[in-house]
Amino acid sequence: MTSLQLKERIEGKAYESHGQSFYALNEKEQFKVVGNAVMEYVVPKWIESKRKFNKKKQAYYLSAEFLMGRALSNNLVNLGIDDEVKRTLEEMGVDYNALEDAEDDAGLGNGGLGRLAACFLDSGATLDYPLSGYGILYQYGIFKQNFVNGFQVESADPWLEHGNPWLIKNNNDTRIVEFSDADKVEAVPYDMPIVGYGGDTINTLRLWKAEAIDKFDFRAFDEGKYIDSVKAQDEAETISRILYPNDSTTEGKKLRLKQQYFFTSASLQDLMIKYKAEGHKNFDDFSKLHSIQLNDTHPALAIPELIRLLEKEGVEFEKAFDITQKSMAYTNHTLLAEALEVWDKGLFKSVLPNLYPYVEEINSRLISELKEWQIDKDEWNNFLIIQNNGIHMAFMSIYATRAVNGVAAIHTDLLKTDVISSWHKLFPDRIVNKTNGITQRRWLLQSNPQLSEMITELLGSKEWVTELSQLKALEANQDDDQVLDRFIDIKHEKKKELAEYIQFHEEVNIDPDSIFDIQIKRLHEYKRQLMMAFYIGDLYNRMKADPEGEWTKRTFIFGAKAAPGYYIAKAIIKYINELANRVNTDPEVNGIIKVVFVENYGVSYAERLFPAADVSEQISTAGKEASGTGNMKFMLNGAVTVGTMDGANVEIVEEAGRENNYIFGMEVDEVVEKRKNYNPVDAMKQTEGLEQVVESLVDGTFHDNNTGMFRNLYNNLTQEDQYFVLEDFESYRRVQDQIAGDFKDQKAFYRKGFINMANAGKFSSDRTVEEYATDIWHVARQQ
Numbered sequence: 001m002t003s004l005q006l007k008e009r010i011e012g013k014a015y016e017s018h019g020q021s022f023y024a025l026n027e028k029e030q031f032k033v034v035g036n037a038v039m040e041y042v043v044p045k046w047i048e049s050k051r052k053f054n055k056k057k058q059a060y061y062l063s064a065e066f067l068m069g070r071a072l073s074n075n076l077v078n079l080g081i082d083d084e085v086k087r088t089l090e091e092m093g094v095d096y097n098a099l100e101d102a103e104d105d106a107g108l109g110n111g112g113l114g115r116l117a118a119c120f121l122d123s124g125a126t127l128d129y130p131l132s133g134y135g136i137l138y139q140y141g142i143f144k145q146n147f148v149n150g151f152q153v154e155s156a157d158p159w160l161e162h163g164n165p166w167l168i169k170n171n172n173d174t175r176i177v178e179f180s181d182a183d184k185v186e187a188v189p190y191d192m193p194i195v196g197y198g199g200d201t202i203n204t205l206r207l208w209k210a211e212a213i214d215k216f217d218f219r220a221f222d223e224g225k226y227i228d229s230v231k232a233q234d235e236a237e238t239i240s241r242i243l244y245p246n247d248s249t250t251e252g253k254k255l256r257l258k259q260q261y262f263f264t265s266a267s268l269q270d271l272m273i274k275y276k277a278e279g280h281k282n283f284d285d286f287s288k289l290h291s292i293q294l295n296d297t298h299p300a301l302a303i304p305e306l307i308r309l310l311e312k313e314g315v316e317f318e319k320a321f322d323i324t325q326k327s328m329a330y331t332n333h334t335l336l337a338e339a340l341e342v343w344d345k346g347l348f349k350s351v352l353p354n355l356y357p358y359v360e361e362i363n364s365r366l367i368s369e370l371k372e373w374q375i376d377k378d379e380w381n382n383f384l385i386i387q388n389n390g391i392h393m394a395f396m397s398i399y400a401t402r403a404v405n406g407v408a409a410i411h412t413d414l415l416k417t418d419v420i421s422s423w424h425k426l427f428p429d430r431i432v433n434k435t436n437g438i439t440q441r442r443w444l445l446q447s448n449p450q451l452s453e454m455i456t457e458l459l460g461s462k463e464w465v466t467e468l469s470q471l472k473a474l475e476a477n478q479d480d481d482q483v484l485d486r487f488i489d490i491k492h493e494k495k496k497e498l499a500e501y502i503q504f505h506e507e508v509n510i511d512p513d514s515i516f517d518i519q520i521k522r523l524h525e526y527k528r529q530l531m532m533a534f535y536i537g538d539l540y541n542r543m544k545a546d547p548e549g550e551w552t553k554r555t556f557i558f559g560a561k562a563a564p565g566y567y568i569a570k571a572i573i574k575y576i577n578e579l580a581n582r583v584n585t586d587p588e589v590n591g592i593i594k595v596v597f598v599e600n601y602g603v604s605y606a607e608r609l610f611p612a613a614d615v616s617e618q619i620s621t622a623g624k625e626a627s628g629t630g631n632m633k634f635m636l637n638g639a640v641t642v643g644t645m646d647g648a649n650v651e652i653v654e655e656a657g658r659e660n661n662y663i664f665g666m667e668v669d670e671v672v673e674k675r676k677n678y679n680p681v682d683a684m685k686q687t688e689g690l691e692q693v694v695e696s697l698v699d700g701t702f703h704d705n706n707t708g709m710f711r712n713l714y715n716n717l718t719q720e721d722q723y724f725v726l727e728d729f730e731s732y733r734r735v736q737d738q739i740a741g742d743f744k745d746q747k748a749f750y751r752k753g754f755i756n757m758a759n760a761g762k763f764s765s766d767r768t769v770e771e772y773a774t775d776i777w778h779v780a781r782q783q
């Protein structure tokens with residue numbers, strides 16, 4: 001297509017959809033029009049992809065979250081038309097960067113788990129695997145975060161308000177989901193194309209929206225009951241209204257259970273209808289054609305639901321169980337006991353009365369097996385799906401699927417030896433490891449074009465874009481002064497870009513010559529944002545005591561949302577904001593250190609932060625972070641990790657060398673040992689300077705506007721400190737101080753970052769998806 005044709009197409013679309021000249025539209029409207037024009041490239045290839053995968057075994061990724069972010073640049077780059085489109089827009093006088101910024105993030109996820117699903121879809125399409133996603137079209141994505149007096153305030157994120165060019169409504173595939181005989185809704189599918197790099201394969205993310213079957217009650221309206229006339233529609237739509245902004249604990253109960261059933265039932269019906277339409281006479285081949293991956297237990301109702309649907313088709317229970325087990329696999333994402341989903345039995349029965357009997361049947365089948373294997377009755381509570389009036393979703397998922405995987409080597413080991421060790425003894429081959437990954441297309445190629453260009457030049461090809469292990473060859477350049485200088489220049493450029501963005505959005509002035517030390521992830525006590533804050537507090541005290549000292553310039557950057565009901569997490573946000581205010585307004589230190597808590601951290605902000613980082617903060621209490629993927633994005637962009645031996649950090653230092661990172665703190669076995677006999681106050685008093693920092697929570701240094709939040713935080717720490725902030729502080733401070741010293745020799749410091757980048761190959765989600773496809777899904781690539 002020529003530039004003129006593209007221009008005409010865009011202008012034509014504007015007339016068609018807005019009845020206006022393209023040039024009279026605002027940026028959001030212009031973005032949508034350009035998106036619509038791009039969809040004209042996408043659709044024919046999309047149809048072709050569907051055709052080539054037809055009748056082949058396919059994998060389906062069921063997930064309550066898909067944290068997709070923006071799609072425009074991603075689609076243009078993957079289609080290979082980015083230069084062409086940008087040139088045309090330039091000729092038309094359109095600022096591409098502004099247009100790109102006009103797209104609302106598809107924020108259909110909370111954090112790592114949802115972003116992982118998005119990275120997997122990108123890798124699946126790029127590698128030409130038949131991998132589809134199934135989820136929910138939430139009307140409101142993850143909430144928008146603002147700070148008011150340093151407190152987090154949430155508001156709605158109406159990401160669909162201006163329409164979305166990537167979503168195609170597919171009325172013909174509407175399904176009916178029955179919660180109970182009297183409670184049914186429509187599930188209306190909206191399909192989003194997942195464009196693989198190179199544009200050969202375009203897969204589908206199908207998102208379900210809930211609607212009423214009878215959308216309007218004519219009679220009620222006629223009787224003057226106007227509100228009643230649309231009540232059914234309102235109630236139905238509630239099901240896909242919001243993404244639960246809750247990261248790791250079970251809440252929202254009834255509605256959340258409905259959401260889970262809603263999208264799993266609709267998705268399975270979809271698969272069964274297509275299977276029947278292909279002419280199969282029975283369900284003997286179902287598991288040979290479907291691999292269904294459960295992303296955590298949120299879609300685990302798929303297990304009893306598939307059995308129920310199969311029985312409706314005349315398949316008897318044993319056979320239905322077998323088909324289900326052979327079709328499904330489950331990914332575990334957490335080591336936190338409180339994050340394992342357990343539904344109240346009464347609630348479950350009242351919401352899903354028709355499904356509950358199938359859960360009972362699965363549980364009975366399990367009991368007869370436990371008897372058969374002569375498992376001691378005392379041990380049954382390590383297995384039973386239904387116990388103490390609770391329904392254990394993880395147990396059901398382990399029992400009734402073919403494979404269970406952890407998301408990093410250490411996590412999988414802990415699953416086997418600790419969390420679900422009883423299951424591991426029973427089924428020694430069921431639990432496998434699939435270390436997480438990230439897509440280098442979004443997290444390097446698009447977000448860091450300068451570094452991408454350098455890598456391509458040094459390697460002499462762009463093959464790394466689909467074969468990340470090629471970065472390893474860059475190690476040959478680690479002592480090349482010219483290369484390191486260029487690497488440093490690029491980092492500096494990305495830091496300058498971020499500094500400008502932060503100046504504009506946060507109104508804080510930061511110095512690109514300082515160390516950019518960044519912690520960005522959901523706010524959780526186990527991730528220990530507070531420990532980094534205490535380090536800053538301690539550093540501030542030391543600087544005040546020695547203002548003439550030789551202090552290294554540093555900028556500490558935080559980005560994190562706290563679940564709205566997570567009180568302690570919100571207290572930590574307020575504390576960091578108070579600390580930032582103190583540091584940034586103190587002329588004695590603010591020329592040397594700065595603290596920024598960026599508002600509304602999400603995918604698009606992340607794309608600016610990772611490339612600009614010198615130091616990656618991965619400081620969770622050992623044994624608590626399943627994998628982490630933020631750590632991989634930093635590594636790929638050439639930052640060093642300050643981290644504990646937790647999650648994928650273990651594999652990061654295995655790949656890039658401990659000497660090129662800053663590892664500190666207790667390891668898993670030490671944490672277990674310490675927990676037996678821990679006195680946080682002793683730990684605090686034995687660490688020089690720490691008491692002063694901790695006391696600052698309650699001695700009037702900082703104010704929480706009389707909410708009592710800081711007192712609460714203080715009590716938490718001094719009485720329990722269950723995540724060992726006070727215990728690990730000293731060793732954290734040691735490596736942090738070491739970083740400040742090491743930064744003085746820029747070449748030596750950035751050489752470490754460079755080596756990290758060169759060894760990031762393992763952490764491509766291409767590698768992860770390849771492993772799932774080969775070991776679990778048994779699906780084939782289809783060029």
Ligand SMILES: *Cc1c(COP(=O)(O)O)cnc(C)c1O
Nearest residue numbers: 111112521602603606628629630
């Ligand atoms: C990668 C990513 C995460 C996950 O970060 P972790 O440090 O692994 O917890 C969360 N949110 C966004 C927006 C991300 O891009």
